[in-house]
Amino acid sequence: MAWYALRRLLQALAVLAVMSVLVFAGVYALGNPVELLVDPNAGPADYARRVAALGLDQPLWVQYARFVAAALRGDLGNSFVHGTPALQLIFERMPATLEVSFAALAIALLTGVPLGLVAGFRPQSWSGRAIRALSVLGFSLPTFWVGLMFIMLFAVELGWLPAGGRGPTSRVLGMDLSITTLAGWRHLLLPALNLALFKISLLIRLTAASTQEILRQDYIRFARAKGLRPARIVGLHVLKNALVPLVTVLGLEFGSLVAFAVVTESVFAWPGMGKLLIDSITLLDRPVVVAYLLVVVLLFVSINFVVDLLYGLLDPRVRLGGARA
Amino acid sequence: MSTLLRLVYAAVFACALTAAQARDADDLVVGFAADVSSLDPHFLNAVPNVAAAAHIFDALVHVDPDGKLVPGLALSWQAVDPTTWEFKLRRGVKFHDGSEFTAEDVVFSLDRPAKVVNSPGPFTSYTRQIAAKQVVDAYTVRLKTPAPYGPLPLDLTTIYMVSKKAAAQASTEDFNAGRAAVGTGPFKFVAFRRGESIELARNDAYWGGKPAWQRVTLRLLTNDAARTAALLAGDVDAIEAVPTPDIARFKSNPAFRLEQKVSWRTIFWQMDLSRDQTPFVTDKAGRPLPHNPLRDLRVRQALSKAINRQALVERTMEGLAIATGNIVIPGIVGHVDALAPEPYDLAGAKRLLAEAGYPDGFALTLHGPNNRYVNDEQVVQTVAQMLTRAGIATRVETMPLSSYFGRARAGEFSFALLGWGSLAGDSALRSLLATPNPDIGWGGFNWGRYSNAELDKLVRAALGETDAARRADFAGRAVQLAMAERALIPLYHQYATWVMRKGLAYRARVDEFTLAQFFHPQ
Numbered sequence: 064m065a066w067y068a069l070r071r072l073l074q075a076l077a078v079l080a081v082m083s084v085l086v087f088a089g090v091y092a093l094g095n096p097v098e099l100l101v102d103p104n105a106g107p108a109d110y111a112r113r114v115a116a117l118g119l120d121q122p123l124w125v126q127y128a129r130f131v132a133a134a135l136r137g138d139l140g141n142s143f144v145h146g147t148p149a150l151q152l153i154f155e156r157m158p159a160t161l162e163v164s165f166a167a168l169a170i171a172l173l174t175g176v177p178l179g180l181v182a183g184f185r186p187q188s189w190s191g192r193a194i195r196a197l198s199v200l201g202f203s204l205p206t207f208w209v210g211l212m213f214i215m216l217f218a219v220e221l222g223w224l225p226a227g228g229r230g231p232t233s234r235v236l237g238m239d240l241s242i243t244t245l246a247g248w249r250h251l252l253l254p255a256l257n258l259a260l261f262k263i264s265l266l267i268r269l270t271a272a273s274t275q276e277i278l279r280q281d282y283i284r285f286a287r288a289k290g291l292r293p294a295r296i297v298g299l300h301v302l303k304n305a306l307v308p309l310v311t312v313l314g315l316e317f318g319s320l321v322a323f324a325v326v327t328e329s330v331f332a333w334p335g336m337g338k339l340l341i342d343s344i345t346l347l348d349r350p351v352v353v354a355y356l357l358v359v360v361l362l363f364v365s366i367n368f369v370v371d372l373l374y375g376l377l378d379p380r381v382r383l384g385g386a387r388a
Numbered sequence: 389m390s391t392l393l394r395l396v397y398a399a400v401f402a403c404a405l406t407a408a409q410a411r412d413a414d415d416l417v418v419g420f421a422a423d424v425s426s427l428d429p430h431f432l433n434a435v436p437n438v439a440a441a442a443h444i445f446d447a448l449v450h451v452d453p454d455g456k457l458v459p460g461l462a463l464s465w466q467a468v469d470p471t472t473w474e475f476k477l478r479r480g481v482k483f484h485d486g487s488e489f490t491a492e493d494v495v496f497s498l499d500r501p502a503k504v505v506n507s508p509g510p511f512t513s514y515t516r517q518i519a520a521k522q523v524v525d526a527y528t529v530r531l532k533t534p535a536p537y538g539p540l541p542l543d544l545t546t547i548y549m550v551s552k553k554a555a556a557q558a559s560t561e562d563f564n565a566g567r568a569a570v571g572t573g574p575f576k577f578v579a580f581r582r583g584e585s586i587e588l589a590r591n592d593a594y595w596g597g598k599p600a601w602q603r604v605t606l607r608l609l610t611n612d613a614a615r616t617a618a619l620l621a622g623d624v625d626a627i628e629a630v631p632t633p634d635i636a637r638f639k640s641n642p643a644f645r646l647e648q649k650v651s652w653r654t655i656f657w658q659m660d661l662s663r664d665q666t667p668f669v670t671d672k673a674g675r676p677l678p679h680n681p682l683r684d685l686r687v688r689q690a691l692s693k694a695i696n697r698q699a700l701v702e703r704t705m706e707g708l709a710i711a712t713g714n715i716v717i718p719g720i721v722g723h724v725d726a727l728a729p730e731p732y733d734l735a736g737a738k739r740l741l742a743e744a745g746y747p748d749g750f751a752l753t754l755h756g757p758n759n760r761y762v763n764d765e766q767v768v769q770t771v772a773q774m775l776t777r778a779g780i781a782t783r784v785e786t787m788p789l790s791s792y793f794g795r796a797r798a799g800e801f802s803f804a805l806l807g808w809g810s811l812a813g814d815s816a817l818r819s820l821l822a823t824p825n826p827d828i829g830w831g832g833f834n835w836g837r838y839s840n841a842e843l844d845k846l847v848r849a850a851l852g853e854t855d856a857a858r859r860a861d862f863a864g865r866a867v868q869l870a871m872a873e874r875a876l877i878p879l880y881h882q883y884a885t886w887v888m889r890k891g892l893a894y895r896a897r898v899d900e901f902t903l904a905q906f907f908h909p910q
Binding site: 093096097098100101113116143144145146147156214228229329330331332334339341342344346347 | 434793
């Protein structure tokens with residue numbers, strides 16, 4: 064187990080290193096942020112001073128070496144545009160993104176799994192067909208378009224919910240959260256639903272498919288022959304077995320919810336990390352872009368790790384640290 | 389994507405009279421189109437930051453909606469000798485903390501831009517000309533320049549006055565947190581939520597007349613669709629930088645009002661005028677030409693004549709621009725009434741090309757940004773088609789601003805689109821066409837490295853002139869010379885558009901700034 068954890072840690076470090084090189088070089092190749100920031104009438108002294116202050120006068124490898132040296136001390140650099148530490152900017156925005164991602168995940172679980180069970184149980188019934196048709200829609204409609212439709216319908220037409228932005232926040236455990244007030248929930252609902260849509264479809268598909276597969280298994284037939292109530296068969300035997308693939312996928316999908324909330328965040332003007340990333344890319348704010356991606360990679364790696372552990376708990380056949388294919 | 393968007397909007401607009409929800413009558417929520425990175429008015433010289441600062445702070449000299457300089461915290465200014473500007477300050481002006489605004493604050497505020505650590509884009513290009521600051525009395529300040537410098541009052545419209553008492557030790561973070569954001573402006577700081585919103589409250593003691601709004605929220609809605617949706621849903625009362633496809637629909641919707649004004653931004657082509665071999669001009673087979681044809685005046689005239697500006701502004705710009713033959717808009721120093729837009733003359737263009745030795749034309753790549761100006765990419769494509777008719781084989785390459793400006797500045801292009809907003813023709817020429825000289829900050833956007841001693845002389849004379857009439861004369865002559873040389877090819881001035889809910893009015897500004905104090909209930 065310890066060996067396994069260590070191996071995962073080393074892998075994660077390697078991924079982080081490669082990632083940082085790629086992003087660093089990528090943003091460097093895009094252009095020089097000083098061109099965008101410094102007034103063109105500024106004299107060469109001013110210009111040079113800015114370039115030097117941002118460390119951009121050095122060759123790329125020196126810049127990278129300095130970055131790594133600072134990163135090892137936990138300092139990912141200051142934002143070129145805001146002048147504040149990049150990590151601080153990201154952590155300022157992180158609660159907003161986590162909030163909408165968790166809400167989306169909850170919505171996806173609470174609707175996707177039950178609907179998937181129904182579709183898996185009665186694939187030929189009208190409800191089963193309807194649910195699967197719905198999931199196709201959820202897969203194929205682009206997120207930003209659905210988001211706009213939501214806004215048009217619920218905010219503009221019906222006037223039930225606000226068109227975007229975050230509601231009033233209050234401090235909970237050092238984080239600014241908006242789920243403590245009704246106004247906060249009203250702001251949260253549409254973006255969360257928008258973000259959840261794709262995941263709902265995915266969960267429906269997965270749950271339905273594994274339900275169908277499980278239903279054909281001998282132990283289900285046996286349970287039925289034994290005369291167990293259908294509720295117990297579904298609740299215990301089917302659901303628990305269907306959960307194994309779900310957990311793997313969900314873990315990864317949560318990572319992608321957080322990392323790719325970008326589209327939803329910009330459509331709904333949700334002040335999360337994704338919006339920060341977009342704004343930073345347009346201004347070539349390299350420290351923020353690099354720090355963001357490193358944080359996301361770290362998030363993915365740790366989620367994967369947790370998933371692997373959970374997987375072992377759910378399926379005793381999986382032995383961590385043993386021989387692997 | 390845009391077709392889908394249009395469909396959505398069309399469907400919604402068709403039946404959308406469900407306009408704004410009721411809000412408190414003296415609350416105003418405005419949707420900003422760009423991110424404000426800091427509330428420190430001396431941190432980053434970028435339009436959104438300057439616009440946000442203008443709510444909390446005042447400058448010595450203000451700009452009225454038509455681009456004229458009007459008294460701000462200075463009641464009057466004059467050059468007492470060619471190298472000394474004297475500013476008489478407004479008396480009895482109070483900062484938000486109740487302390488009085490005096491000459492000491494002016495000196496402090498003019499010193500501060502050079503001292504802001506970490507500033508990615510400092511304001512020093514506006515304060516650099518000031519060699520010495522002298523406090524004559526509490527309400528009089530004299531500023532010395534090493535050489536006569538006419539545009540100093542204009543430069544000072546962008547330097548905001550902060551409180552020496554509140555900001556003496558303050559960092560940029562202190563401004564963002566509100567501790568140091570103590571100005572004399574029409575609104576007081578309430579909260580700054582980075583990437584989200586800025587909240588302000590009315591300054592009841594404002595010297596310039598009480599604003600109509602008790603509470604103002606500036607929401608940072610950088611996504612076009614989100615900004616439009618927020619207005620439609622009544623989340624905000626007004627938005628700036630309205631996406632062009634939505635303007636017509638807002639216009640026909642009785643729940644909303646539009647304010648439009650010719651903006652100070654002129655859109656034009658910069659050409660490579662210095663090198664004999666230029667990277668993006670070849671013969672039609674792609675082989676290099678012996679000489680750079682753009683250096684020939686006849687070729688530049690031909691290119692200018694081949695552009696049908698009327699069609700460009702009516703079709704491509706959907707009427708949101710006016711054709712021009714000038715560098716700055718009417719009413720501004722350096723605008724020359726006699727310079728009409730170049731008439732469209734295809735036959736003349738072909739004749740000039742033939743005279744210049746290119747009867748069959750040549751091949752040219754046009755470069756432009758695709759996220760900077762209204763319809764910029766389409767404009768580049770339209771002009772390319774127009775040049776094709778004159779016999780030039782054109783290619784179009786557009787890119788995001790983040791890579792465009794850097795490459796253009798490095799001289800990588802031959803024919804590149806640029807937009808420039810300026811409140812003085814001589815200052816504009818100093819950046820755009822004066823012989824590049826980094827040591828004095830000249831020619832920073834002279835992408836084509838154009839160099840003309842006569843023009844430099846006129847620009848220097850205009851900038852060094854503290855008498856308004858004589859300065860205007862020099863500036864006008866400089867612009868006339870540049871235009872006769874076709875040193876750049878002007879296309880049009882673009883319009884700025886604001887949309888607000890019915891019942892609101894905005895004094896639209898040439899400088900495209902969105903300022904809550906200029907909104908009024910109707």
